[in-house]
Amino acid sequence: MAGATAAATLAAHRDWWRESVVYQVYVPSFADADGDGMGDLRGITDRLAHVADLGADAVWLTPFYRSPLADGGYDVADYRQVDPRHGTLDDFRALLARARELGLRTIVDIVPNHCSERHPWFAEALASPPGSAARDRFIFRDGTGPDGAQPPADWQSKFGGPAWTRVPDGQWYMHIFAAEQPDLNWENPEVVAEFEAVLRFWLDLGVDGFRIDVAHGMRKDLVPPLRNTYGGDSASLNSPPSGENHPFWDRDEVHEIYRCWRKITDSYAPPRIMVAEAGVSAARLPLYTRPDELHQAFNFFHLRCPWDAGSFRDVIDSSLAGAAANGALPTWVLSNHDVVRHRTRYAVPEGTSLPGWLLTGGREPAADEDRGRRRARAAALLTLALPGTTYLYQGEELGLPEVADLPEDALRDPMWERTGHTRKGRDGCRVPLPWTRTGSSYGFGPGGSWLPQPEGWGAYSVEAQTGTPGSFLELYRTALTLRRRYLGDETFTWLPSAPGELAFRKAGAGPSGGAAGLECRINLSAEPIPLPEGAELLLSSDDLTSSHTNTRLLPPDTAAWLNTTPHP
Numbered sequence: 001m002a003g004a005t006a007a008a009t010l011a012a013h014r015d016w017w018r019e020s021v022v023y024q025v026y027v028p029s030f031a032d033a034d035g036d037g038m039g040d041l042r043g044i045t046d047r048l049a050h051v052a053d054l055g056a057d058a059v060w061l062t063p064f065y066r067s068p069l070a071d072g073g074y075d076v077a078d079y080r081q082v083d084p085r086h087g088t089l090d091d092f093r094a095l096l097a098r099a100r101e102l103g104l105r106t107i108v109d110i111v112p113n114h115c116s117e118r119h120p121w122f123a124e125a126l127a128s129p130p131g132s133a134a135r136d137r138f139i140f141r142d143g144t145g146p147d148g149a150q151p152p153a154d155w156q157s158k159f160g161g162p163a164w165t166r167v168p169d170g171q172w173y174m175h176i177f178a179a180e181q182p183d184l185n186w187e188n189p190e191v192v193a194e195f196e197a198v199l200r201f202w203l204d205l206g207v208d209g210f211r212i213d214v215a216h217g218m219r220k221d222l223v224p225p226l227r228n229t230y231g232g233d234s235a236s237l238n239s240p241p242s243g244e245n246h247p248f249w250d251r252d253e254v255h256e257i258y259r260c261w262r263k264i265t266d267s268y269a270p271p272r273i274m275v276a277e278a279g280v281s282a283a284r285l286p287l288y289t290r291p292d293e294l295h296q297a298f299n300f301f302h303l304r305c306p307w308d309a310g311s312f313r314d315v316i317d318s319s320l321a322g323a324a325a326n327g328a329l330p331t332w333v334l335s336n337h338d339v340v341r342h343r344t345r346y347a348v349p350e351g352t353s354l355p356g357w358l359l360t361g362g363r364e365p366a367a368d369e370d371r372g373r374r375r376a377r378a379a380a381l382l383t384l385a386l387p388g389t390t391y392l393y394q395g396e397e398l399g400l401p402e403v404a405d406l407p408e409d410a411l412r413d414p415m416w417e418r419t420g421h422t423r424k425g426r427d428g429c430r431v432p433l434p435w436t437r438t439g440s441s442y443g444f445g446p447g448g449s450w451l452p453q454p455e456g457w458g459a460y461s462v463e464a465q466t467g468t469p470g471s472f473l474e475l476y477r478t479a480l481t482l483r484r485r486y487l488g489d490e491t492f493t494w495l496p497s498a499p500g501e502l503a504f505r506k507a508g509a510g511p512s513g514g515a516a517g518l519e520c521r522i523n524l525s526a527e528p529i530p531l532p533e534g535a536e537l538l539l540s541s542d543d544l545t546s547s548h549t550n551t552r553l554l555p556p557d558t559a560a561w562l563n564t565t566p567h568p
C-alpha cells in the first residue's frame with residue numbers, strides 16, 4: 001500500500017483492532033542491523049515491508065527496553081529507554097514512522113507485574129532496611145521457621161523452584177518468574193503512578209496500543225499470614241490457575257488497574273488499545289475485556305485445542321460467546337514466543353508431553369513432519385476465517401518448525417536452569433528468522449545469531465518462499481488478501497458438515513460494498529470429504545482431490561475457502 005493511502009486508512013478506522021491481523025515481532029530474533037547477533041529496532045525497520053506485504057494491520061513488538069535480558073527482555077531495568085543491544089529511542093521513532101508509512105499500527109509490550117533486579121528501585125530496596133518505603137515497592141517478607149530460613153509461603157515460580165529468594169539481611173522477596181524478576185507491589189501508590197506515567201510516555205511517542213504481560217498477576221493477597229495454597233508445580237506457561245481466590249493469580253482487584261488504564265488510553269485521539277495476556281479460565285477471561293477495561297485478551301484455548309472437530313467447535317463457540325458478552329470479538333492465536341511452534345505441535349503424536357519430547361532433542365517419539373505441515377496450513381485458514389483478530393507469531397508465515405535439538409550450552413531460557421535441566425524451555429521457537437537462502441545467519445544480520453540456526457534454515461527463508469507456488473508464505477499472503485474482502489458485518493454461521501468436518505460462513509461487506517460470503521471448510525477426519533457443488537474455490541491449504549464421479553474432495557488435514565457471494 002502506498003504511504004499516503006496507508007496513512008489515510010490508518011486514520012479512518014477507529015475500531016481497526018476488532019478484526020485485524022497483528023504480527024508479533026520477537027525483537028531479539030527478527031532482524032539484526034548492527035551485526036552483534038541480537039535483533040534490533042533498525043533491523044526491524046529495514047524488514048518491516050515484509051509484514052506490510054504479508055497483509056498484516058499491525059505489529060506487536062516484544063520488550064526492547066533496557067534490560068539484562070535474563071528473560072528475553074521481560075526483565076525491564078528502565079521502562080523509558082531502549083536497550084543498547086536493541087538500539088536507541090531515535091531508532092524507535094524511526095520504526096514508528098516507517099510503520100505508519102507502510103500502513104501498520106504499532107503495539108508495544110508493557111511488563112507491569114515485575115521489573116528487573118537491575119531496576120534502580122530494586123537496588124534501592126536492597127540497600128534499604130526491612131519495612132522501608134523502598135522495600136514496599138516490592139513484596140519483601142520475613143521467612144518462616146525458627147530462624148526465618150523457610151520462604152514466607154509455598155508459592156512456586158512459573159519457571160520452577162520457589163517464588164521467593166532470600167537477601168543477605170534474611171528477608172525474602174517474591175518473584176512469580178525468575179529471581180531476576182522481582183514482583184512489584186501494586187498496593188503501593190508509587191507503583192501505580194509510575195506505570196500510568198510509563199503508559200503516557202509511550203502513548204506520547206505515538207504507539208497505537210499495549211500488550212499487557214501477565215495481566216492476571218499483578219494483585220496479590222498480601223493479608224498476613226500469607227496463604228499456603230499453591231503447592232503444586234506450575235512450570236508450564238499460560239496454564240489457567242487452579243481456582244478462584246488464588247493468592248496471586250487472577251484476583252478481582254487487578255481489574256481496578258485496567259479501569260484506570262482505560263481512561264488513559266481513551267484520552268488519546270484516536271483511542272489506543274490494550275490486549276491482555278491472561279492465562280485464566282474461559283469463564284473469567286471476558287472480565288478482562290469489559291467495556292471499561294482492556295480491548296482484547298489472547299485466546300489460548302484455540303492454541304491448546306486438540307486436533308478434533310468437536311473440540312474446535314466448542315472453543316470457537318465459547319470464544320465467540322465470551323467476547324459477545326462485552327460486544328466484542330475474540331482473538332485467535334496459534335503460536336507465540338512461549339510455546340512450541342504449532343507446526344511441530346501438530347507433528348508429534350497426540351498426547352505427547354512436549355517438555356519431555358524436547359529433552360530428547362525432538363527425537364522420541366518421532367514427529368510426522370508432513371502431518372505437521374498439512375495441519376499448520378489448514379489451521380491457518382481456519383483461524384484467519386474466524387471473526388475477530390488473529391495474532392500471528394513471526395515465522396509461522398514461513399512454516400517454521402520448533403528447533404528441538406538446540407545444544408544445551410546454547411539455551412538461554414531461565415527455565416532451563418531453574419528446573420535443574422528438566423525443562424529446556426522456549427528457545428526452540430525463538431531461533432532468529434531466515435530471510436535469505438544462504439549468507440551470514442541466513443539474512444538475519446551481518447554477524448552471527450544469538451541462538452544457533454539449524455543447517456538448512458535458509459530453505460524456509462522469505463527469499464526461498466517468495467513467489468514459490470504452494471509455499472507457506474504465499475498461502476499466508478493470499479489468505480490475508482482474501483480475508484480483507486470478508487471483513488464487515490461480523491456475521492458467523494455454522495453450516496451443516498460431515499462427521500469430523502467443520503464448516504462455517506462468514507459474511508462481510510464485500511469488495512464493492514455488496515454482500516460477500518466466505519465459507520471455510522476444514523477436514524479434521526481421516527477420510528476425504530466431498531465439497532459442496534458449485535461454489536467457487538478461493539483457496540485451499542493443500543491440493544484437493546476428486547472422486548471417481550469427479551466430485552471435488554477435501555483431503556484429511558486440509559482446509560478450503562469457498563466464495564458464497566450471491567450472484568447479482
Ligand code: BGC
Pocket residue numbers: 071072074075111177213214277337338
Ligand atoms: C511472557 C514470557 C515471560 C513472562 C514473564 C510471559 O507471559 O510472554 O515470555 O517470560 O511473561 O514476564
